[in-house]
Each structure stands twice: as structure tokens, then as C-alpha cells.
Amino acid sequence: MIDLDEVSVSLGHVTLLAPVSATVGSGEVLVIRGRNGTGKSTLLRAMAGVRAPTSGTVRIGDNIVTERDRRFRRRVAAMIGLPPIAPDLTVEDHTLLVASTWLDDSQAATRLAGEVLEEFGLTPLANRFPHELSSGQMQLFGLGLLLSRPFEVLIVDEPEQRLDPEHVEVVISALRARRDRGATLVIATHNSLLAEQLADHTLWLGEAA
Numbered sequence: 001m002i003d004l005d006e007v008s009v010s011l012g013h014v015t016l017l018a019p020v021s022a023t024v025g026s027g028e029v030l031v032i033r034g035r036n037g038t039g040k041s042t043l044l045r046a047m048a049g050v051r052a053p054t055s056g057t058v059r060i061g062d063n064i065v066t067e068r069d070r071r072f073r074r075r076v077a078a079m080i081g082l083p084p085i086a087p088d089l090t091v092e093d094h095t096l097l098v099a100s101t102w103l104d105d106s107q108a109a110t111r112l113a114g115e116v117l118e119e120f121g122l123t124p125l126a127n128r129f130p131h132e133l134s135s136g137q138m139q140l141f142g143l144g145l146l147l148s149r150p151f152e153v154l155i156v157d158e159p160e161q162r163l164d165p166e167h168v169e170v171v172i173s174a175l176r177a178r179r180d181r182g183a184t185l186v187i188a189t190h191n192s193l194l195a196e197q198l199a200d201h202t203l204w205l206g207e208a209a
Contacts, residue, residue, distance in 0.1 A: 034205035048078035
């Protein structure tokens with residue numbers, strides 16, 4: 001499903017990502033680990049099509065990654081940092097908007113939005129505005145938006161950020177459920193439990209620690 005062939009990213013004379021290669025099969029989970037500054041987020045951006053590699057290639061399926069390709073955007077969902085939000089829309093509004101954008105059936109969109117809110121414990125917060133959420137609730141909200149649409153490949157950067165151990169377990173469960181439904185996952189994380197619970201393959205950037 002995903003093939004990384006000597007992918008590197010530089011900015012002038014600064015190397016943001018040293019050359020890296022990996023292969024991930026359909027329905028598998030690749031966990032990317034390493035110290036801050038080793039290029040984890042940069043690699044995810046290259047895989048999500050928002051940053052072109054300086055050298056090497058990223059392929060998803062048989063296609064070179066490009067965010068300009070509608071088929072690629074439908075196939076790949078990515079969260080690298082919190083998503084953009086509208087201050088005048090509630091949590092429920094945002095979730096339903098994303099689901100409705102991707103699903104033609106309004107009832108299916110409403111059902112998916114409700115299921116995601118329930119999954120992340122956000123149903124009691126459905127009528128709040130984003131600025132009324134705590135940092136941990138905002139992280140769960142962002143993940144909920146990510147999962148409120150169909151995808152074949154899920155790319156997510158440090159989903160455990162700002163979360164206590166109980167909610168990290170909630171995230172692990174949600175990601176495992178998508179893997180079990182056949183999605184291919186790429187996750188950058190510092191969380192050892194998340195890595196142990198989900199990884200089929202682990203890619204260390206820099207020296208393993």
C-alpha cells in the first residue's frame with residue numbers, strides 16, 4: 001500500500017529528514033519513532049502530499065503522492081497538528097460538516113458524526129464551541145474530525161498529545177478499530193504503549209532510544 005524509497009527532505013543546506021525507506025502493506029500499521037528533530041513530522045508531511053521530498057519517492061498504491069490528485073485526497077486522511085476550525089461552529093457542527101462533505105447520504109453522515117463523538121466521549125460537549133474545550137478535549141476533537149470521513153490510509157502525528165493515560169487508551173482503541181476494518185495506518189508517536197499496542201512495523205529515525 002505504501003512504499004517509501006530513499007525519501008529525504010532538505011531546506012537549503014539543512015537536512016530535515018535523512019534518507020529513509022520503508023514498505024507498509026494494506027491493513028498494516030507503521031509506527032514512526034525517534035527524538036524530536038529527527039524528521040518524523042516532515043516524513044508524515046511528505047506522505048500526506050503537503051511537502052515534496054527533496055529526493056526519493058513516496059507511493060501510495062501505484063501512484064506517486066500528490067495532494068492535488070482528488071483520488072489521493074479521498075484515499076488518504078491526515079492529521080499533522082490540529083485541524084483548522086471555525087469559531088462559530090460547535091463541536092457537533094464541525095463533525096457533521098466533515099462527514100457531510102465526504103458522504104453523499106445525509107443520514108449516513110449524521111450517523112457517522114454521532115458515532116465518532118460518542119467514541120471519543122465528546123457527545124456531552126457537542127454544543128460547545130472549540131474555544132470552550134480544554135487542550136485534551138481539543139485533541140480528541142481533532143482526532144474525531146479526522147475519523148469523520150472515509151479513508152484507506154490514515155496518517156497521524158502524535159495522537160497522544162495533551163492526553164492523560166485514560167484517553168490515550170481511547171485513542172488506541174479507535175485507531176485499532178480502523179486497522180481492523182482494513183485501513184493502513186502511519187503514526188508518529190513518543191508513546192511506548194501506543195507503539196506496542198498498534199505497531200506491525202516500527203521505523204526509528206535517528207538512533208533508537
